[in-house]
Amino acid sequence: xxxxxxxxxxGAAVALGPGKVALxxxxxxxxxxxxxxxxxxxSYRRAWSLVDRMNADFAGPLVEKVAGGKGGGGARLTVLxxxxxxxxxxxxxxxAESVKEDMEAFAPLLKEPE
Amino acid sequence: xxxxxxxxxxGAAVALGPGKVALxxxxxxxxxxxxxxxxxxxSYRRAWSLVDRMNADFAGPLVEKVAGGKGGGGARLTVLxxxxxxxxxxxxxxxAESVKEDMEAFAPLLKEPE
DNA sequence: ATGCGTTATATCCCATCGTATATAGCGCTT
DNA sequence: AAGCGCTATATACGATGGGATATAACGCAT
Numbered sequence: 001x002x003x004x005x006x007x008x009x010x011g012a013a014v015a016l017g018p019g020k021v022a023l024x025x026x027x028x029x030x031x032x033x034x035x036x037x038x039x040x041x042x043s044y045r046r047a048w049s050l051v052d053r054m055n056a057d058f059a060g061p062l063v064e065k066v067a068g069g070k071g072g073g074g075a076r077l078t079v080l081x082x083x084x085x086x087x088x089x090x091x092x093x094x095x096a097e098s099v100k101e102d103m104e105a106f107a108p109l110l111k112e113p114e
Numbered sequence: 115x116x117x118x119x120x121x122x123x124x125g126a127a128v129a130l131g132p133g134k135v136a137l138x139x140x141x142x143x144x145x146x147x148x149x150x151x152x153x154x155x156x157s158y159r160r161a162w163s164l165v166d167r168m169n170a171d172f173a174g175p176l177v178e179k180v181a182g183g184k185g186g187g188g189a190r191l192t193v194l195x196x197x198x199x200x201x202x203x204x205x206x207x208x209x210a211e212s213v214k215e216d217m218e219a220f221a222p223l224l225k226e227p228e
Numbered sequence: 229a230t231g232c233g234t235t236a237t238a239t240c241c242c243a244t245c246g247t248a249t250a251t252a253g254c255g256c257t258t
Numbered sequence: 259a260a261g262c263g264c265t266a267t268a269t270a271c272g273a274t275g276g277g278a279t280a281t282a283a284c285g286c287a288t
Contacts, residue, residue, distance in 0.1 A: 007121040009121055048266075058225055067253070067265035070255080070256050070257080071257095071264075072265080073264040074264065094213055095212060102201060106122070109172055109194065110172055180235075182233090183285045
């Protein structure tokens with residue numbers, strides 16, 4: 001059974017979706033952009049550019065980056081980053097809950113992937 | 115103010131978002147894919163391919179197409195198409211309502227586009 | 229039979245995106 | 259000073275998407 005999910009679009013261009021959120025979480029857990037990229041199977045360049053875009057799109061940086069130092073450096077979530085993550089999850093959970101029934105009615109309209 | 119929109123995802127792929135929904139509505143209103151494309155400022159090729167993908171992704175066609183005939187032919191929404199549209203709007207409305215407060219708390223975290 | 233406007237399809241071109249790769253900069257550790 | 263691993267950045271290459279254009283197929287109207 002395929003599980004339809006929801007992506008919240010904010011404005012026209014800025015969309016914080018499951019992908020960026022997952023990246024934020026793995027960065028927070030590993031303390032490194034490159035480690036997160038490896039774990040998620042994406043190139044470092046892509047992970048870095050996603051982080052850069054997020055840092056530019058929000059009121060402040062979501063990820064604090066350190067080049068050089070102990071272990072070569074690293075990255076960690078800012079307070080704003082943690083906050084954004086928490087609020088996103090709250091929104092996602094509420095939306096999923098309120099829409100549960102409709103989604104179940106919607107699902108059978110979709111073609112079953114074999 | 116940022117108004118949240120909803121995008122429904124099947125797994126990784128996008129099943130239905132604001133763009134396709136708008137296209138469906140204009141097709142339903144104009145009775146023509148090409149007329150809808152003109153009105154929405156997109157190429158006929160793109161409109162047609164979007165319709166084709168939707169028809170393939172759902173349990174059945176959402177748009178019924180007629181090549182040739184009175185007025186050259188046309189396109190109209192199927193019963194399934196109307197149903198999908200209605201359910202999408204219901205989902206969007208409910209989700210937006212349930213998430214209203216959180217979105218208002220989320221918005222100031224975003225950089226204000228000038 | 230011809231014309232009309234639509235659907236249907238193919239081809240070419242350009243912009244965008246993402247991977248892969250290479251290189252530089254950084255600061256702690258040794 | 260040298261090494262390490264990470265951030266930072268540039269370049270090249272391939273894949274993808276979408277626009278523009280051209281052409282065919284279609285079926286009703288005249």
